[in-house]
Amino acid sequence: xxxxxxxxxxxxxxxxxxxxxxxxxxxxxxxxxxxxxxxxxxxxxxxxxxxxxxxxxxxxxxxxxxxxxxxxxxxxxxxxxxxxxxxxxxxxxxxxxxxxxxxxxxxxxxxxxxxxxxxxxxxxxxxxxxxxxxxxxxxxxxxxxxxxxxxxxxxxxxxxxxxxxxxxxxxxxxxxxxxxxxxxxxxxxxxxxxxxxxxxxxxxxxxxxxxxxxxxxxxxxxxxxxxxxxxxxxxxxxxxxxxxxxxxxxxxxxxxxxxxxxxxxxxxxxxxxxxxxxxxxxxxxxxxxxxxxxxxxxxxxxxxxxxxxxxxxxxxxxxxxxxxxx
Amino acid sequence: xxxxxxxxxxxxxxxxxxxxxxxxxxxxxxxxxxxxxxxxxxxxxxxxxxxxxxxxxxxxxxxxxxxxxxxxxxxxxxxxxxxxxxxxxxxxxxxxxxxxxxxxxxxxxxxxxxxxxxxxxxxxxxxxxxxxxxxxxxxxxxxxxxxxxxxxxxxxxxxxxxxxxxxxxxxxxxxxxxxxxxxxxxxxxxxxxxxxxxxxxxxxxxxxxxxxxxxxxxxxxxxxxxxxxxxxxxxxxxxxxxxxxxxxxxxxxxxxxxxxxxxxxxxxxxxxxxxxxxxxxxxxxxxxxxxxxxxxxxxxxxxxxxxxxxxxxxxxxxxxxxxxxxxxxxxxxxxxxxxxxxxxxxxxxxxxxxxxxx
Numbered sequence: 099x100x101x102x103x104x105x106x107x108x109x110x111x112x113x114x115x116x117x118x119x120x121x122x123x124x125x126x127x128x129x130x131x132x133x134x135x136x137x138x139x140x141x142x143x144x145x146x147x148x149x150x151x152x153x154x155x156x157x158x159x160x161x162x163x164x165x166x167x168x169x170x171x172x173x174x175x176x177x178x179x180x181x182x183x184x185x186x187x188x189x190x191x192x193x194x195x196x197x198x199x200x201x202x203x204x205x206x207x208x209x210x211x212x213x214x215x216x217x218x219x220x221x222x223x224x225x226x227x228x229x230x231x232x233x234x235x236x237x238x239x240x241x242x243x244x245x246x247x248x249x250x251x252x253x254x255x256x257x258x259x260x261x262x263x264x265x266x267x268x269x270x271x272x273x274x275x276x277x278x279x280x281x282x283x284x285x286x287x288x289x290x291x292x293x294x295x296x297x298x299x300x301x302x303x304x305x306x307x308x309x310x311x312x313x314x315x316x317x318x319x320x321x322x323x324x325x326x327x328x329x330x331x332x333x334x335x336x337x338x339x340x341x342x343x344x345x346x347x348x349x350x351x352x353x354x355x356x357x358x359x360x361x362x363x364x365x366x367x368x369x370x371x372x373x374x375x376x377x378x379x380x381x382x383x384x385x386x387x388x389x390x391x392x393x394x395x396x397x398x399x400x401x402x403x404x405x406x407x408x409x410x411x412x413x414x415x416x417x418x419x420x421x422x423x424x
Numbered sequence: 425x426x427x428x429x430x431x432x433x434x435x436x437x438x439x440x441x442x443x444x445x446x447x448x449x450x451x452x453x454x455x456x457x458x459x460x461x462x463x464x465x466x467x468x469x470x471x472x473x474x475x476x477x478x479x480x481x482x483x484x485x486x487x488x489x490x491x492x493x494x495x496x497x498x499x500x501x502x503x504x505x506x507x508x509x510x511x512x513x514x515x516x517x518x519x520x521x522x523x524x525x526x527x528x529x530x531x532x533x534x535x536x537x538x539x540x541x542x543x544x545x546x547x548x549x550x551x552x553x554x555x556x557x558x559x560x561x562x563x564x565x566x567x568x569x570x571x572x573x574x575x576x577x578x579x580x581x582x583x584x585x586x587x588x589x590x591x592x593x594x595x596x597x598x599x600x601x602x603x604x605x606x607x608x609x610x611x612x613x614x615x616x617x618x619x620x621x622x623x624x625x626x627x628x629x630x631x632x633x634x635x636x637x638x639x640x641x642x643x644x645x646x647x648x649x650x651x652x653x654x655x656x657x658x659x660x661x662x663x664x665x666x667x668x669x670x671x672x673x674x675x676x677x678x679x680x681x682x683x684x685x686x687x688x689x690x691x692x693x694x695x696x697x698x699x700x701x702x703x704x705x706x707x708x709x710x711x712x713x714x715x716x717x718x719x720x721x722x723x724x725x726x727x728x729x730x731x732x733x734x735x736x737x738x739x740x741x742x743x744x745x746x747x748x749x750x751x752x753x754x755x756x757x758x759x760x761x762x763x764x765x766x767x768x769x770x771x772x773x774x775x776x777x778x779x780x781x782x
Contacts, residue, residue: 115521119579121550122521267607328511330433333500349452351500356510387507406435406451408515408654 112401119416132169262308441724643732684734
């Protein structure tokens, strides 16, 4: 039996299409979400003593796990927090603590997958961007010049050298919705004016030299194979910095691409080191034909690569899960 | 300077016809007509030294080719590269995770037992799209019964055709559209212009004046109906552009490829729908792809066009051109098909058929 691990609140078409292929191949599958453990009132326990280590919800029947997500902490115990009367500081601290507790409990739940095929292992999906860059550099891949600093002086120096600088979160891109505005935690260009407006020290952040692009590349990696797509974002000023500023009238050209073998070899080692058997790898190809590694998204989207390149990744994923379910 | 090749983007694909070619832009959904010699040049030069290739033309032709390449580059159909091998052709494989992709149900004469059989079969066949047709009468309870029994299916959308009658209750339809989100579109047909008293803001309900009171309205071939997409293009290489993975149940419960076709493969009262749908006999017409069809095989639009096997130029011939197509790929002209003298015999034949049925 295949187990699909996901956050029930999140849905998208390419995910649904994997399910279609599982159904078409008569595969048996179940769903699991953090909500089953934290929200629906089902009883469960993890017992560890001198004679046993077991989770009361049995996992034995599952041979193959597809990990897409589990739980969004921020919705958690919402009702309890609504009625809580305390200082904002206390509530913020409590929320953070609960998030940490959930993280530890999840690790113990995931521990029960250890004898199961996992695509990918949930314990490997949370690495940070800077560590990935360091590893990539060690493997001889080109990376953007990167800097974590809290110093205006250092940042100005970096800016002078790089000419173009971006900032991005070390962890995940996220946005905050308020009634009147949406605030993003995302990749953004930093201008000299922005730097001038900063105090002499500020909250430490990640900065990167802007990499000149010929094309952007997205390589979907699954079990040693690469399905790469070239994004011609440079034809359109609107998508030059980040192709996600989609132009719906005239979408960026997306076509299949073949990475050089030596780049694929290095990326394979990188993925092995990160203990990832699948993921979406972001790269830039520069006008002087260098391949610059940016990051890996272990549970990234794949539909936008699969469809324009006619790769049938949904079928590949379903097939990989089925093969390991025997 | 390094040698550079001019290459079309992998999802902009050349289709050559008898006297013109097209570039099918499967990404942005557009078709461009180009002269055949240019198509041949583009195919040849894509991994070559294009500037050298251009020099092989006469002075005058060189300029024309240059202009065309500029046009293609400006419209983002092609690009220059010194690494053509890094940009492979699109994989033209086609497959889909369903036994039946779409179904047409003429629902008026069917009872709840029939509908239950149909929904069970569509669920097991992993059907994705359903079209329900009411030609002359409306029975919304039947529709609700059908939608209710699709709950466990993977059906993505249900489109419903309804006639405009005095009994039409727009409120009821609005309620259904909310209760069953899988019903994505209600098309109320036969609306006369003076009947504008009925109004709705529901975007799922559309009013059209066309009268759709029987099967003979289907089968029209028109550039407006072109579907310029990767799955349509790749499916058309090996399969019929209308009938592949289609299942129809006509008003008598007959199991057919298409309600407008006379071939009957079984009846839901006596036969198991799934067994019929999975039989080789039923699936035979699925394989009549455009390269086997008269005239279509020479048409530059054959990879993005629809097809019709119900109404064809020569009703005796399974591989005859669709009757309701007015395009001539040998002279590249669209004309009104119904006035074509060569089609009159077939038109008479089908109206005679209609007459026999009534």
